[in-house]
Amino acid sequence: MNLSRTARAALWTALVLGLGVVYVPLGVVVLNSFNSDRTFGWPPPGFTLQWWGAAWRSTGVRDALWTSVQAGLGATAIALVLGTMAAFAVQRYRFFGRDTVSLLIVLPIALPGIVTGIALSNTFHSVLGVPLGLFTVIVGHATFCVVTVYNNVLARLRRTGLNMEEASADLGADTFTTFRLVTFPMMRSALLAGGLLAFALSFDEIIVTTFTAGAGVRTLPIWIFENLFRPNQAPVVNVVAAALVIVSVVPIYLAQRLSGGDPQTR
Amino acid sequence: MAIEVRDVNKSFGTTPVLRDVSVDVASGSLTALLGPSGGGKSTLLRVIAGLEHPDTGTVRISGVDATRLSPQRRNVGFVFQHYAAFKHMTVFRNVAFGLEIRKRPKDEIRRRVMELLELVHLERMADRYPSQLSGGQRQRMALARALAVEPEVLLLDEPFGALDAQVRKELRTWLRRLHDEVHVTTVFVTHDQEEAIEVADTVVVLADGAVEQVGSPSDVYDNPANPFVMRFLGPVTEIGGSLVRPHDIEISAEARPGSGAATVTRVVRLGFEVRVELLVDGREAWAQVTRGTAERLALAPGDIVNIRPTPGARSLTLTGA
Numbered sequence: 001m002n003l004s005r006t007a008r009a010a011l012w013t014a015l016v017l018g019l020g021v022v023y024v025p026l027g028v029v030v031l032n033s034f035n036s037d038r039t040f041g042w043p044p045p046g047f048t049l050q051w052w053g054a055a056w057r058s059t060g061v062r063d064a065l066w067t068s069v070q071a072g073l074g075a076t077a078i079a080l081v082l083g084t085m086a087a088f089a090v091q092r093y094r095f096f097g098r099d100t101v102s103l104l105i106v107l108p109i110a111l112p113g114i115v116t117g118i119a120l121s122n123t124f125h126s127v128l129g130v131p132l133g134l135f136t137v138i139v140g141h142a143t144f145c146v147v148t149v150y151n152n153v154l155a156r157l158r159r160t161g162l163n164m165e166e167a168s169a170d171l172g173a174d175t176f177t178t179f180r181l182v183t184f185p186m187m188r189s190a191l192l193a194g195g196l197l198a199f200a201l202s203f204d205e206i207i208v209t210t211f212t213a214g215a216g217v218r219t220l221p222i223w224i225f226e227n228l229f230r231p232n233q234a235p236v237v238n239v240v241a242a243a244l245v246i247v248s249v250v251p252i253y254l255a256q257r258l259s260g261g262d263p264q265t266r
Numbered sequence: 267m268a269i270e271v272r273d274v275n276k277s278f279g280t281t282p283v284l285r286d287v288s289v290d291v292a293s294g295s296l297t298a299l300l301g302p303s304g305g306g307k308s309t310l311l312r313v314i315a316g317l318e319h320p321d322t323g324t325v326r327i328s329g330v331d332a333t334r335l336s337p338q339r340r341n342v343g344f345v346f347q348h349y350a351a352f353k354h355m356t357v358f359r360n361v362a363f364g365l366e367i368r369k370r371p372k373d374e375i376r377r378r379v380m381e382l383l384e385l386v387h388l389e390r391m392a393d394r395y396p397s398q399l400s401g402g403q404r405q406r407m408a409l410a411r412a413l414a415v416e417p418e419v420l421l422l423d424e425p426f427g428a429l430d431a432q433v434r435k436e437l438r439t440w441l442r443r444l445h446d447e448v449h450v451t452t453v454f455v456t457h458d459q460e461e462a463i464e465v466a467d468t469v470v471v472l473a474d475g476a477v478e479q480v481g482s483p484s485d486v487y488d489n490p491a492n493p494f495v496m497r498f499l500g501p502v503t504e505i506g507g508s509l510v511r512p513h514d515i516e517i518s519a520e521a522r523p524g525s526g527a528a529t530v531t532r533v534v535r536l537g538f539e540v541r542v543e544l545l546v547d548g549r550e551a552w553a554q555v556t557r558g559t560a561e562r563l564a565l566a567p568g569d570i571v572n573i574r575p576t577p578g579a580r581s582l583t584l585t586g587a
Contacts, residue, residue, distance in 0.1 A: 163350035171364035
């Protein structure tokens with residue numbers, strides 16, 4: 001397509017402005033984590049690793065990080081199992097209400113977190129009598145983490161069809177062997193992509209977490225929120241935020257590469 | 267008989283796909299299932315392989331009733347139109363798959379796989395992944411993979427359907443030669459009558475889920491059982507209420523026994539052959555003649571000529587047409 005110089009310049013400006021709105025503040029967060037001025041004076045009078053050190057030594061941060069990792073891993077594990085099973089059921093079998101089931105599986109990712117949060121909290125607390133804690137956080141996160149795994153696996157199954165498994169059966173492999181040697185390897189990168197996205201979703205979730213965590217369970221985002229307005233914690237909060245930016249970029253980047261590329265080579 | 271299919275019926279939902287199909291495939295033969303798309307030929311092949319279960323009827327393979335046997339236990343090799351290559355395995359591992367499942371000794375697997383790769387001219391591609399092969403190479407790999415387990419019958423579902431015309435032609439000739447070397451009973455599905463005639467020694471014509479005719483290629487071409495088969499197997503034209511092959515029409519200047527008058531409307535040269543478009547009793551027809559004939563008669567639009575079916579030509583009378 002041919003664009004005039006002006007049009008080209010205008011489009012580039014729009015692109016830079018649009019991306020700038022998102023990424024400049026993030027850059028400021030990362031820069032401020034090295035800002036030697038404790039009130040984030042701008043431009044920074046100097047740079048220091050002091051806040052990173054303080055964050056590293058803070059037990060509050062470490063406990064919160066560990067809780068978040070546990071919650072993320074738990075929710076991802078549940079999502080991998082349930083999401084894969086659901087995708088197989090919907091893609092490989094015909095049953096009454098299949099489309100409805102598919103919609104109901106995907107819906108939680110679009111539901112407002114506050115609604116999911118209140119609903120789960122009520123059900124756990126009042127109906128089931130389950131004490132709120134890490135377990136309820138994991139279940140809460142799993143409700144929407146399932147969606148990313150489900151979508152990835154479903155797309156993969158749709159794209160590869162049944163022929164590879166039929167070929168395997170024709171060559172003498174039983175159902176289990178076929179799953180082990182053909183179906184699972186074919187889904188591996190989709191599972192990894194779905195799992196990474198699920199983990200990233202869980203890791204920075206705050207709304208559902210607030211309602212399902214109860215007292216004493218503090219994930220990293222919750223810790224940030226609690227310490228946000230304590231002036232002497234501000235530099236450490238900023239470091240944690242900067243770290244979170246970096247930690248979230250990696251899984252998303254990997255997931256995109258895995259689901260975009262051809263899955264044949266390791 | 268290597269394969270005996272008896273009275274097989276199969277429906278998908280309420281749509282019948284196979285209707286009372288009975289087919290025999292002789293041991294060592296190379297049989298084509300030929301017909302238009304949606305005619306049921308792929309379904310029949312999948313029923314033979316055990317990938318679909320017939321609603322009624324039986325399938326016997328090498329004399330054994332296989333109707334209720336799973337695909338794993340039928341000992342048939344199946345080649346899919348889109349190769350169904352295991353993308354995460356090298357060419358070598360793909361071909362070795364069936365042998366590894368059967369837990370054959372490693373050195374035997376190695377020897378057999380290399381033998382097969384040589385047979386399909388892929389010996390240098392053993393360590394590549396399927397994505398690094400061309401379509402034709404992938405299909406040859408799929409064939410080697412199916413042959414590795416020494417199947418009693420080899421089934422190919424539109425094996426060349428996804429390839430371009432040039433590669434298709436090469437692979438056709440190659441499949442014929444391969445069959446002459448290996449002698450495994452082979453059934454392949456195609457909608458291309460030229461492919462069926464060129465490669466197969468028996469042609470089964472299927473349409474609307476029913477067998478229209480079974481015979482040798484020249485049989486189905488020269489003695490079609492009905493107008494459908496005649497039309498499907500080659501060009502036809504209609505003269506005096508009969509279907510005739512255009513190359514079976516004789517054009518002459520003077521009247522001959524059994525001939526009738528026709529007006530030439532157009533003369534089209536297609537290299538070696540000439541297509542003569544005619545008007546016979548107000549109906550359009552055409553004849554295929556050699557360049558020599560066209561020049562000898564100096565055919566030109568507007569000429570009145572005499573035409574008749576070549577003595578001995580097969581024609582089919584159309585009833586109610």
